[in-house]
Amino acid sequence: MRVPAEVLVATGVFGASVKEQLRHARGEYVLIVDGATAPGRWFEALWEQRLTAGLIIGTRADPDAREAGDGPVRRFALRMYRRLLSLPVLPDASVILARCAALGTLPEADDRFEWLLEAIVLAHSDGWPVRTLNGMSAGRPQTIRLQPAALWRLWVLRNSAFSADYDERAFNSVVPLQRYWQRTRHRIIHGWVDPETRILDVGCGSSRIVQDLPRAVGLDVQMKKLRRISPRTQKVVQATLTQLPFRCGAFETLICSQVIEHVPEPLVDWCEMNRVLSLGGIFVVGTPDYATVAWPALERVYGIVHPKGYVHEHINQYTAASLRHALESHGFEVITSAYVGRAELIIKARKVAPCANK
Template sequence: MKAVLKSDSLAVSVVIPALNEAPNLYRILPILREAMNSITDSWEVLVVDGDSQDGTPAVVAQAGDPVRYICEKERGYGRAILRGVSEARGMYIITMDADMSHPAEFIKALWDSREKADVVIASRYVRGGHADQPMFRYYLSRVLNKFFGKGLSIPVKDMSSGFRLYRKRIFEGIDLEFTNFVILVEILLRTYGKGLHIKEVPFHYQPRGSGGSHASIIKFGLDYLRLFKRIWAIRNSVQFPDYDWRAHNSRIWFQRYWQRKRYSIIMGFTPPFVSTCDVGCGSSHILADLPHAIGVDMRHDKLAFMRKTNKKLLQANGMILPFKDASFDCVISSEVIEHIPNEDGKLIDELTRILKPGGTLILGTPDYGGWQWPLIEWIYGKVAPGAYAEEHCTFYSYKSLREALESRGYEILDHGYICKAELVFKAVYKPRAVPQVVPVHVSTSA
C-alpha cells in the first residue's frame, strides 16, 4: 500500500482513525479544536471512519470545519492511517486515537519538537513517560517493544505508540504491507531505513474514555511476531542504509572480523590530515573516523545516516565525479569497482582524474584470481541470497588490478588482504611526463 500525497496547503493535519467512537469523538473534538488553535491557525482534523453505525458522521458534521469526515470501508487501522495520510493537506501529520487515551493537550509537545525529527513519538517508555494500563497488557506491550527494538536494532523504546507527529513527505514512495496496528512498527522501520530521524518525547498514557478497544492484545502480539520474521530479513539486508555501520559491531564474529580488518588496512594506508575523498563511502566507520574527508555515495539514505558523524557528504555517481582535476591528496574507493558493469578501468580513470600528482590511491576489491574469494562468495550466496555476492559483475585479480594501476602511472606502495580474498592496494600516482616535441629544421640549401 502506498499513500498518494496531496500538496501542502496547511501547516498540520490531525488524522483520527475511528470505528464506532461517536461518544468519544463528541467529547474530544471540541477539546481538540481548542488545542489546535493554540498552536496554529492552519490546521484540519480528518476523522477516518470504518463505516460506523453509531452516528459518527453526524458527530463529525456537528463539529464543523475544519473537521472533515472520511469513510474508509476497508477495515483496518493501517488502511485508515494511510487513507488519512493520502487525504491530508498539512505539511505535518499528527495521528491519535479517538478514545480519549491520547490527550489533545499533549499535541503541543509533539508540535514543539517538529523541527528536531522526521517522526516524533509520544512515548510511554522513555524516562518521564508512564502508562495507566492493566498489568497484563502493560507487560506484554513492554516485552514486545523491547523484543522488536533489540531484534531490529531500531533505537525506539515505544514502537507501538500511535500518538505521533510525522513530516508528511516521509510517506513518499514508502510501500507498506500491514493493514492492522502492526503498521506502526513497519512505518518506523521504513523511516529508519531512509536514514530519517526519530525522536521520542515522554507521555502519560491514560485509559479509554468509553467503549472497548478494537485491538486484541493477543492477536496484536501474534501479528507483531509474524511481522518480525518477515521484517528481520529486510532490516539485516545489505540494502539497509546502516548495514556497513552495524556490521562493524556485528554479533556474527566472522562478519565483525572482516569489517574491522578492512577498516584497519584502509586506515593504516590513509595519510593523515590531507585532503581526502571516499568514493562509495556507504555507512562505514572509515568515513566516520576521517571527519575532514568528503564522502561520496549514490544512495541518499546512506549519506543521511552518516550525517551524525560527517558534514562533508555528496550524492554523486563515482563514474562522473563533480570535482575539478587534481583536487585531492588521497582518494579511497573500497568495494565499489566490482559492482560496475563494463568498468574496463573507467572508475580508475575517474579516481585518477581527481587525484593530485604524488597523491595516494587506496583501492579495494575482491581478488578473483585465487580460490578464496570465489569460495566465500559461493557460500555467501547460499547463506544470504540477494546480498552483495549477486551484484558483482567486474572481476579483478591481484595481477590484473596491479597492471591496470601501473599502466596509468601508479607505483604500488603496499597491499593488504582479508583472508587472501579481499585485496586493498595503496598506490602513489606518478604521471609520466609528456615528452616535448622539439622542432627539427631541415636545410634546403645545396
C-alpha cells in the same frame, strides 16, 4: 499548496485507513492518531521536535511511572521486538509525527502494532532519524501482537543490504566473521591514510571508515546512506563515479572500498578518480579478488545464508592482476597491498601522472 501538517485519524482497519489518507496528504508532516484522539497541547511538544527526526514516536509512557496495562510482560515484549529488529527506539506509540518523505514507502501492515514496527523499520532503513518523546497525554496504549510470519517479513526487511545502516551495523555485528571482516578492512585502510589530509571516500555508504576520518568527504549515489552518516561526517555529496563534482587535484587522499565490483565496467571511471587526486596523492582501493580460492567459496556460502545481501550485486569480478593493470594504465603506481581473509584485496597506490585518456 502544501500545508505544514495534516492530522490523519485512523478509523476501522488501522493500516488501510492510514495508507489511504497518506496518499492524499498535502502536508510536509502528518500527525497520526487513532479515532479517539484530538490534537491538544501535547502536539506542541511534538511539533517543536519535528526537525530532529523523520519519525517521532509519542508515547504515554512516563519513564518514572507505569501506566495501567504497562506490566512487565508488555515491557519485555517491547524490548524483545526492539532487539530482534535492531530498532533505534522502543516500538510503543500512542501518536506519531512523521515527515511525509520519511513515509515515502508506505507500510503494508494493517494491524496497528505491526504497522508501527514496519514504519520504524522503513524510515530507519531509509536513513531517517527516529526518536521517542515520552509523556504524551494523548492516544491509547497499543495492543502488542505479531504473527511469526509478520516478524520474519520485518526481520528480512530490516537486514537487507540496502538498509541505510547496513555497513555501519556490520562493523558491530554479532556474527564473528562479519565483525572481523569489517574491522580488519577498517584497520588496514586507516593505517594507510593520513587523517590530516584532504580525503574523499567514493562510494562511502554508511561505513565506519568515512565516519572515523574527521576531515573526510563522503560521496555516494544513495541519499539514504548519506542521510544516515551526515551527523557524523564533515561533508556528504551525492554523485556518481563518472561525474565527481570537484575541481582537479582537490584531494590528497582517495578511498574507494567495495565499490568497483558493483559498477558496470564502462562506468568505473579511473580517469575521473585520477583527476580529483593531486599529483603524489594516495589512492586506496579495495575489491574481492576472484582469483583466490577463498572469495568465490565465501560468496557462495554468503549467498545462501544472506540471500538479501550484496552477492548478486557483484557484477565486476576483479583479480589482483586485473586491478593492478587498471591502476597502472591510468596514472597510478602500486605501493603495497593487503588481504582481508585471503579473499578481499586492498591496494595502496600513488598518483604519478595525469590520466592520458582524460
